[in-house]
Amino acid sequence: MNTSPTKIFRELEPPPGGQxxxxxxxxxxxxxTGWRQPRRWAPAFAAILLVTxxxxxxxxxxxxxxxxxxxxxxVLRSPxxxxxxxxxxxxxxxxxxxxxxxxxxxxxxxxxxS
Amino acid sequence: MPISEAQxxxxxxxxxxxxxxxxxxxxxxxxxxxxxxxxxxMQVWRRREKVEAARLEALVFTAALxxxxxxxxxxxxxxxxxxxxxxCVTAAADDESPAIKRALGQLPLAQRQxxxxxxxxxxxTREIAAMLxxxxxxxxxxxxxxxxxxxxxxxxxx
Numbered sequence: 001m002n003t004s005p006t007k008i009f010r011e012l013e014p015p016p017g018g019q020x021x022x023x024x025x026x027x028x029x030x031x032x033t034g035w036r037q038p039r040r041w042a043p044a045f046a047a048i049l050l051v052t053x054x055x056x057x058x059x060x061x062x063x064x065x066x067x068x069x070x071x072x073x074x075v076l077r078s079p080x081x082x083x084x085x086x087x088x089x090x091x092x093x094x095x096x097x098x099x100x101x102x103x104x105x106x107x108x109x110x111x112x113x114s
Numbered sequence: 115m116p117i118s119e120a121q122x123x124x125x126x127x128x129x130x131x132x133x134x135x136x137x138x139x140x141x142x143x144x145x146x147x148x149x150x151x152x153x154x155x156m157q158v159w160r161r162r163e164k165v166e167a168a169r170l171e172a173l174v175f176t177a178a179l180x181x182x183x184x185x186x187x188x189x190x191x192x193x194x195x196x197x198x199x200x201x202c203v204t205a206a207a208d209d210e211s212p213a214i215k216r217a218l219g220q221l222p223l224a225q226r227q228x229x230x231x232x233x234x235x236x237x238x239t240r241e242i243a244a245m246l247x248x249x250x251x252x253x254x255x256x257x258x259x260x261x262x263x264x265x266x267x268x269x270x271x272x
Contacts, residue, residue, distance in 0.1 A: 008211075008268075009135070009210070009233065009234055010209075010211070010214075011131070011135060012134065012135050012209070012210075013131075014134035014148070014151075015144055015148055018130060018148055018151060018152065019126055019127065019130070021152055022123070022126055022156070025152065025159075026119055026122065026156070026159050029156065029159060029160065030119075
C-alpha cells in the first residue's frame with residue numbers, strides 16, 4: 001500500500017450546534033467571571049474594613065488605660081492627708097465607718113472620650 | 115493581551131472540522147467528540163487573560179487531546195471495573211471504514227496522536243512537538259512507525 005493515510009481517512013462533518021453552544025457557554029462564563037472578580041477581593045476588603053474599624057478603638061482604649069493608670073499612680077504617690085492628681089478629679093465621700101475613707105477618682109471628660 | 119470572544123469563535127470555525135476528525139479517530143463517538151471540543155475551547159476561554167492569539171489553535175488542540183486521553187483512561191477504568199459504559203462506539207453512516215478503525219485501533223495512543231495531528235490536522239513536526247511536549251525527533255519516529263504499522267496492517271486487505 002503506497003497511499004498516504006490522509007487519502008484513506010474520510011473527512012467527517014462535525015455535528016451542528018457546537019458553535020452556538022460555545023457562544024452561550026462563553027457568555028455565561030463571562031457573566032460569572034464578572035461577579036467572581038470582586039468576590040475574590042472580598043476577604044481582603046473585609047480585613048481592611050476590620051482593621052480600619054477596630055484599630056482606632058483599640059488604640060483609644062489603650063490611651064485611656066494609660067491615662068487612668070497615670071492618674072492612679074499620682075494619687076498613690078500623694079501624701080497621706082490629702083490626695084492630688086494632675087489628670088484626675090478627686091472626690092472624697094464620707095462613710096459611716098471610721099477606719100475607711102472612700103475616694104472617687106474621676107477622669108476628665110476629654111480623657112474618657114479620647 | 116487577552117483573546118476576545120470573536121477570536122475564539124473564529125478559531126472554532128477554522129479548526130472545528132480538523133479537530134473533530136482527529137478526536138473522532140481517538141474516541142469514536144460523536145457526542146464525546148463534541149463534548150471534548152466544547153470543553154477544550156472553554157478551558158482556553160477561562161485562561162484567556164494568559165493566552166496569546168498566535169498560539170490559540172495549538173492550545174485548543176493540546177487541551178482537546180488531554181481531555182480525550184482522560185476520556186479514554188476513564189473508559190478503560192470503567193471497562194476494567196466491569197461498569198457498563200454508555201459511551202458506545204458509534205457506527206454512523208459517515209463514519210470511518212471498519213478496516214481503518216481496526217488499523218488505527220492497533221496503534222499505540224502516542225503514535226496515533228502524532229499520525230492524526232500530522233495527517234488529518236496538517237500540523238508540522240515542530241507544531242506537533244510543541245503541542246505534545248516531546249522532541250521533534252520523537253514526533254518524526256512516531257509518525258514513521260505509525261505509517262509503517264498502518265501499511266503492514268492494511269496490506270493484506272488491499
